[in-house]
Every structure is written in C-alpha cells, then in structure tokens.
Amino acid sequence: MKQETKMDNHTKTAKAAIPAAPVMNQTSSEIQKFGTRFPVPLGLEDKVCEESISNLNRILADTMTLRDLYKKCHWQTSGATFYQLHLLFDKHYTEQAELVDLIAERIQVLGGISVAMASEVVELSKIEIPPTGREEVPAQISRLVAAHEVIFKFVRKAAKRASEGDDEGTADLLVSSVIRTNELQTWFISEHLVSLSPTEANLPEAKLNDTSKH
Ligand SMILES: [Fe+2]
Numbered sequence: 001m002k003q004e005t006k007m008d009n010h011t012k013t014a015k016a017a018i019p020a021a022p023v024m025n026q027t028s029s030e031i032q033k034f035g036t037r038f039p040v041p042l043g044l045e046d047k048v049c050e051e052s053i054s055n056l057n058r059i060l061a062d063t064m065t066l067r068d069l070y071k072k073c074h075w076q077t078s079g080a081t082f083y084q085l086h087l088l089f090d091k092h093y094t095e096q097a098e099l100v101d102l103i104a105e106r107i108q109v110l111g112g113i114s115v116a117m118a119s120e121v122v123e124l125s126k127i128e129i130p131p132t133g134r135e136e137v138p139a140q141i142s143r144l145v146a147a148h149e150v151i152f153k154f155v156r157k158a159a160k161r162a163s164e165g166d167d168e169g170t171a172d173l174l175v176s177s178v179i180r181t182n183e184l185q186t187w188f189i190s191e192h193l194v195s196l197s198p199t200e201a202n203l204p205e206a207k208l209n210d211t212s213k214h
Helices: 009-017 046-076 082-109 118-124 137-164 168-193 204-212
Strands: none
Touching: 046 082, 046 118, 046 137, 046 168, 082 168, 137 168
16 A cells, blocks of 8 residues: 555556556665675674675775776777777676676675665775776776776785685685686786787897897
8 A cells, every 4th residue: 555655646547547557656765775784594604794795895896997997998999909909898898797797696695785886886996087088008908907906906805804704605706706807807908018019029139049040
C-alpha cells in the first residue's frame, strides 16, 4: 500500500486499466547506507572484512580513474603512433573496466557497498586529475605510468593485509588480477617511451661492433 501512495494519478489510472503497465516513478529510502556492512558467512573476522572493503573501495576509485584516463588518451592521442596507441589505450581501458567489475563485486561479496558514481570516485582516488585538454604523447604515457604506480603502491599493501587476515579471496584478486594486469599494461606503455629509431641502429657501441666484424 505504501508503494501506491507514491504513484502519481496517471500511473494509478494506467495500472488500474492495464495490469501489465509498469509502475513508474517509484522511490525508496536507502536499504543500506554507504560505509555499513552486514555479516556474511565466509568464516572471516568482521574487522578483516571491514578493512578489505575500505581498501577495495580506494582501489576501485583508482581503477575507475585509470580506466577513464585510458579512454581519454584513446580519444586524444596524436602523432605518428596515433593508430597503434589509439588501439592499445582502448585495450587497456577494457581490461581496467573488467577489473572495476571484479573489485566492486568483491566489496559486495564481503557485505559492503562499492562506490559507483564519478563524484564519489573523485573524492576517494589518489590519482592526479589530468587537464581537460590534450597533452603530447610522452606526457600522456608518463601520466598513465604514474597512475599505475599509485595503484601498485596501495594494492601491494592491501593484498598483504588481506592475506594476513586470511582474506585470501581479496588477496588473490589483488595479486592475480589487479597487480598482474597493471604490471603488464605498464610494460606495454613504458616501451613507447624508449627513444630509439625504428629504422637505424645509431648507438655508438652498435656501430663500433658492426664495423669490427668486417
Ligand atoms: Fe573508440
């Protein structure tokens, strides 16, 4: 009955006339406040779950920020390596988006609430916010590498803490998925900062070795 008092007259009329009509414009109070947690039968201590949830939310905010940074770079990259980086940045965006889902759902598994909206992410993330405009490719990549490092530093500590509390599910997610994915992505983008000619080996030692053979 409480539900019906919140229905507007138009919806009431439609519902009365056609039982299959969707009931629109419904509202609800929060059924779980952010920052609260209910006990879950996982055999873990409450304080361990609470610490994991808190750490996972920070990692979630950083991962959502990095995910969006990759999409920004995908759109705004430029120059001779445009096509290659355009594709690579989007691949990394997709992989970060997959991590976002895994992290958020781990928080829910532990009985907590995951952050979801941009305004909450901005408050929690420690990754530096980029300018709205475009940056040169080396600056884009340097910014991405720095963002990965923010994640590494926090995630390694969080994984250790989870493992110490026997929360191996969280520790495994952080090590096997988050750290491994971020390490691989860091390698792929860092290689784009190596200043070598694609057509000429022009280091003095290389030239010397080359001539000594003849
Ligand atoms: Fe695209």
